[in-house]
Amino acid sequence: xxxxxxxxxxxxxxxxxxxxxxxxxxxxxxxxxxxxxxxxxxxxxxxxxxxxxxxxxxxxxxxxxxxxxxxxxxxxxxxxxxxxxxxxxxxxxxxxxxxxxxxxxxxxxxxxxxxxxxxxxxxxxxxxxxxxxxxxxxxxxxxxxxxxxxxxxxxxxxxxxxxxxxxxxxxxxxxxxxxxxxxxxxxxxxxxxxxxxxxxxxxxxxxxxxxxxxxxxxxxxxxxxxxxxxxxxxxxxxxxxxxxxxxxxxxxxxxxxxxxxxxxxxxxxxxxxxxxxxxxxxxxxxxxxxxxxxxxxxxxxxxxxxxxxxxxxxxxxxxxxxxxxxxxxxxxxxxxxxxxxxxxxxxxxxxxxxxxxxxxxxxxxxxxxxxxxxxxxxxxxxxxxxxxxxxxxxxxxxxxxxxxxxxxxxxxxxxxxxxxxxxxxxxxxxxxxxxxxxxxxxxxxxxxxxxxxxxxxxxxxxxxxxxxxx
Amino acid sequence: xxxxxxxxxxxxxxxxxxxxxxxxxxxxxxxxxxxxxxxxxxxxxxxxxxxxxxxxxxxxxxxxxxxxxxxxxxxxxxxxxxxxxxxxxxxxxxxxxxxxxxxxxxxxxxxxxxxxxxxxxxxxxxxxxxxxxxxxxxxxxxxxxxxxxxxxxxxxxxxxxxxxxxxxxxxxxxxxxxxxxxxxxxxxxxxxxxxxxxxxxxxxxxxxxxxxxxxxxxxxxxxxxxxxxxxxxxxxxxxxxxxxxxxxxxxxxxxxxxxxxxxxxxxxxxxxxxxxxxxxxxxxxxxxxxxxxxxxxxxxxxxxxxxxxxxxxxxxxxxxxxxxxxxxxxxxxxxxxxxxxxxxxxxxxxxxxxxxxxxxxxxxxxxxxxxxxxxxxxxxxxxxxxxxxxxxxxxxxxxxxxxxxxxxxxxxxxxxxxxxxxxxxxxxxxxxxxxxxxxxxxxxxxxxxxxxxxxxxxxxxxxxxxxxxx
Numbered sequence: 042x043x044x045x046x047x048x049x050x051x052x053x054x055x056x057x058x059x060x061x062x063x064x065x066x067x068x069x070x071x072x073x074x075x076x077x078x079x080x081x082x083x084x085x086x087x088x089x090x091x092x093x094x095x096x097x098x099x100x101x102x103x104x105x106x107x108x109x110x111x112x113x114x115x116x117x118x119x120x121x122x123x124x125x126x127x128x129x130x131x132x133x134x135x136x137x138x139x140x141x142x143x144x145x146x147x148x149x150x151x152x153x154x155x156x157x158x159x160x161x162x163x164x165x166x167x168x169x170x171x172x173x174x175x176x177x178x179x180x181x182x183x184x185x186x187x188x189x190x191x192x193x194x195x196x197x198x199x200x201x202x203x204x205x206x207x208x209x210x211x212x213x214x215x216x217x218x219x220x221x222x223x224x225x226x227x228x229x230x231x232x233x234x235x236x237x238x239x240x241x242x243x244x245x246x247x248x249x250x251x252x253x254x255x256x257x258x259x260x261x262x263x264x265x266x267x268x269x270x271x272x273x274x275x276x277x278x279x280x281x282x283x284x285x286x287x288x289x290x291x292x293x294x295x296x297x298x299x300x301x302x303x304x305x306x307x308x309x310x311x312x313x314x315x316x317x318x319x320x321x322x323x324x325x326x327x328x329x330x331x332x333x334x335x336x337x338x339x340x341x342x343x344x345x346x347x348x349x350x351x352x353x354x355x356x357x358x359x360x361x362x363x364x365x366x367x368x369x370x371x372x373x374x375x376x377x378x379x380x381x382x383x384x385x386x387x388x389x390x391x392x393x394x395x396x397x398x399x400x401x402x403x404x405x406x407x408x409x410x411x412x413x414x415x416x417x418x419x420x421x422x423x424x425x426x427x428x429x430x431x432x433x434x435x436x437x438x439x440x441x442x443x444x445x446x447x448x449x450x451x452x453x454x455x456x457x458x459x460x461x462x463x464x465x466x467x468x469x470x471x472x473x474x475x476x477x478x479x480x481x482x483x484x485x486x487x488x489x490x491x492x493x494x495x496x497x498x499x500x501x502x503x504x505x506x507x508x509x510x511x
Numbered sequence: 512x513x514x515x516x517x518x519x520x521x522x523x524x525x526x527x528x529x530x531x532x533x534x535x536x537x538x539x540x541x542x543x544x545x546x547x548x549x550x551x552x553x554x555x556x557x558x559x560x561x562x563x564x565x566x567x568x569x570x571x572x573x574x575x576x577x578x579x580x581x582x583x584x585x586x587x588x589x590x591x592x593x594x595x596x597x598x599x600x601x602x603x604x605x606x607x608x609x610x611x612x613x614x615x616x617x618x619x620x621x622x623x624x625x626x627x628x629x630x631x632x633x634x635x636x637x638x639x640x641x642x643x644x645x646x647x648x649x650x651x652x653x654x655x656x657x658x659x660x661x662x663x664x665x666x667x668x669x670x671x672x673x674x675x676x677x678x679x680x681x682x683x684x685x686x687x688x689x690x691x692x693x694x695x696x697x698x699x700x701x702x703x704x705x706x707x708x709x710x711x712x713x714x715x716x717x718x719x720x721x722x723x724x725x726x727x728x729x730x731x732x733x734x735x736x737x738x739x740x741x742x743x744x745x746x747x748x749x750x751x752x753x754x755x756x757x758x759x760x761x762x763x764x765x766x767x768x769x770x771x772x773x774x775x776x777x778x779x780x781x782x783x784x785x786x787x788x789x790x791x792x793x794x795x796x797x798x799x800x801x802x803x804x805x806x807x808x809x810x811x812x813x814x815x816x817x818x819x820x821x822x823x824x825x826x827x828x829x830x831x832x833x834x835x836x837x838x839x840x841x842x843x844x845x846x847x848x849x850x851x852x853x854x855x856x857x858x859x860x861x862x863x864x865x866x867x868x869x870x871x872x873x874x875x876x877x878x879x880x881x882x883x884x885x886x887x888x889x890x891x892x893x894x895x896x897x898x899x900x901x902x903x904x905x906x907x908x909x910x911x912x913x914x915x916x917x918x919x920x921x922x923x924x925x926x927x928x929x930x931x932x933x934x935x936x937x938x939x940x941x942x943x944x945x946x947x948x949x950x951x952x953x954x955x956x957x958x959x960x961x962x963x964x965x966x967x968x969x970x971x972x973x974x975x976x977x978x979x980x981x
Contacts, residue, residue: 055727064713108695166666200669200676201518237526
């Protein structure tokens with residue numbers, strides 16, 4: 042595992058130096074949360090916690106310390122602190138794969154303020170990225186229904202980690218496999234792929250190229266049929282080779298189309314394959330797809346069995362940023378907890394103060410979630426049968442609503458830094474269960490119904506008091 | 512350096528296995544090029560070659576080989592090849608920082624076809640990403656004129672490499688510094704930063720927080736003034752502390768505004784600072800900026816000294832993919848060179864066959880570039896004074912144009928894998944020189960004039976013959 046402790050903005054160190062000197066005994070709680078869901082969706086699939094666990098605890102090497110010294114910004118006292126501090130931050134987090142909503146703390150960090158401050162950039166970089174891709178993958182797999190999606194965006198990813206951790210996040214979000222061998226090796230996720238156009242071009246003609254492929258991979262013959270012309274060359278040649286394969290006791294896998302009018306080509310290809318006696322040969326499509334094109338193709342009845350998706354998944358191209366933030370929620374001085382708030386010109390950006398817990402609320406005795414609730418960590422919630430709540434959305438009218446007959450399950454749980462990695466496929470299964478609990482209206486891709494995230498009156502009052510400077 | 516040899520799609524291995532068995536003595540030439548410039552710009556700044564050099568030669572570890580074996584796709588003969596092959600690929604590349612245009616080979620790879628195929632994904636991932644960010648940074652620095660830009664997008668980057676190599680690429684594209692300490696340490700690029708809102712919130716009030724900052728950093732006091740209210744709190748408190756600093760013999764750096772109506776706030780802030788006797792205190796702006804907002808703010812006369820740019824730079828959010836491709840251009844069998852082409856349904860996607868060189872054409876005896884030229888590698892170009900050329904754009908009419916009185920400089924040069932890394936700041940300086948050579952009309956951000964990329968009649972005839980199947 043690479044040491045990413047230094048994946049941190051300079052100002053975190055400058056602040057940590059000041060905190061170390063000014064507030065050496067102050068502990069702080071920070072919340073990591075987001076305000077907006079990418080693609081105007083209603084929820085995010087949280088991902089990235091395992092990489093955070095693998096990266097922690099923070100530690101700096103002698104090379105790092107020498108680098109700090111070379112900047113002439115900080116004194117030896119602080120450099121010594123960086124070289125020797127005992128990592129004493131405690132994380133709580135919502136498990137990877139959980140659908141989460143705006144304003145909910147996804148990770149809370151409690152620890153000495155200098156250390157907790159130093160975690161900001163690292164935690165955000167990892168969680169923002171992986172949650173973004175898991176969320177995009179979930180949108181695409183929702184559009185594809187039960188048709189498998191293969192992730193193959195590595196070549197258009199924003200660097201190696203974008204490709205590798207992006208592939209893992211895509212599996213969490215529902216894709217079946219990746220083309221990325223490094224991700225396959227590292228996370229034990231299924232790898233898949235067929236051939237590129239260069240295979241076809243390297244031979245004198247397409248038929249020879251297909252025959253040679255079938256010779257090497259008689260049971261894995263997914264043939265790329267659009268190097269020259271799909272209908273007059275690619276599919277006829279594929280059928281010739283499929284017949285030869287069958288004659289030698291093998292069944293073909295199918296074809297892949299990577300360009301052209303997919304709706305029309307896939308229909309014609311299906312008819313040609315069926316007529317030739319290959320109704321089970323699968324049609325895979327892979328031409329600059331996203332969730333909207335997938336929905337449109339399937340709505341047109343295109344007979345597609347599998348999708349291969351590249352750049353629009355691995356970069357979440359239509360919405361390439363998840364804007365998670367990391368905000369101070371409370372400090373603890375001389376055993377006293379002092380809740381903290383950031384007040385902004387914009388009402389939308391006011392933070393929710395205090396040490397908090399997030400609950401998912403279910404209709405009593407069912408697994409039907411109907412809302413989430415943000416409460417102070419020490420409020421009793423799970424054993425209540427009646428509760429007054431307010432909308433946590435700062436742009437909504439704050440009207441008290443009574444809730445009855447619900448079960449409340451806490452989402453934030455302590456993070457064990459020695460926790461062993463779980464398979465991304467298991468996280469995908471967990472994620473599907475959590476998503477199944479949500480109302481259908483919140484899951485549609487276009488104009489989903491918003492899901493309520495409430496807050497308790499006690500938390501609302503604390504926020505209000507701090508805004509008013511009480 | 513991490514071993515990224517496995518950052519490769521599965522199908523590259525499947526093809527390499529076939530090539531290794533079928534065409535063991537065949538050598539191939541692949542071209543890496545792009546067809547479209549992000550953000551409808553006219554040129555890309557190429558970047559990423561150094562990371563490619565640092566990653567090569569390809570080599571697979573015993574752990575990798577065991578992983579390959581576990582997939583049950585290939586035989587021991589191929590696994591043995593992967594474990595033992597001698598890397599024999601020769602790269603040519605256009606140097607990092609060069610402005611480059613559609614269809615020009617940025618890298619060519621010549622080597623045994625199995626090995627050259629295995630490089631596809633790795634080369635594309637790195638070059639696509641870094642060139643994308645360098646290009647975006649160039650757009651932003653163009654908009655900012657001579658005002659410095661600080662890159663601080665790490666927290667919104669698509670993973671650690673996106674943050675770290677993205678910071679390096681941003682410097683190549685013209686930014687002055689990064690907030691990213693890992694990039695600063697790794698590439699010796701300037702790091703910068705001030706404070707976050709959490710610094711202010713950790714203290715009982717803003718004035719105390721500013722005072723404590725000034726105590727620790729008396730010569731580095733750039734104060735963030737928008738935690739509560741810029742005009743009624745942030746700037747008055749900053750001025751109080753600036754006066755105290757001056758009284759103790761230090762000059763303040765300035766202020767940073769991270770929210771609100773920047774044009775209006777910056778003007779009022781400037782007036783308040785000037786009135787208080789701090790005309791040299793700088794105003795830094797950092798609120799979801801991109802090149803269009805920068806142009807608009809400066810057009811409105813906003814008195815901004817520095818820009819800090821986050822997510823819209825580090826992800827190239829408005830255009831987050833550079834779609835570079837890697838295509839077979841020729842194979843060599845029994846000492847004979849066979850040019851190769853990919854013919855597609857779409858005229859735009861037809862490739863340019865053969866081993867090639869790219870030339871920048873200058874008005875004779877000047878450093879004014881007026882066009883580029885793609886030619887076969889063995890055509891004599893540099894010593895010519897007259898040349899007939901055709902447009903290489905497959906969507907243009909192919910009319911012969913005579914060129915006279917020009918100098919031609921080749922852009923592709925052999926890559927030395929032992930080449931020592933050059934400072935990104937030096938590459939930035941080189942890049943500025945190369946950009947200065949281009950016509951002004953091709954540099955504007957909106958609707959730039961397209962720059963001609965010609966091809967020689969001999970190359971055009973080769974392409975035409977292959978399309979027609981001659």
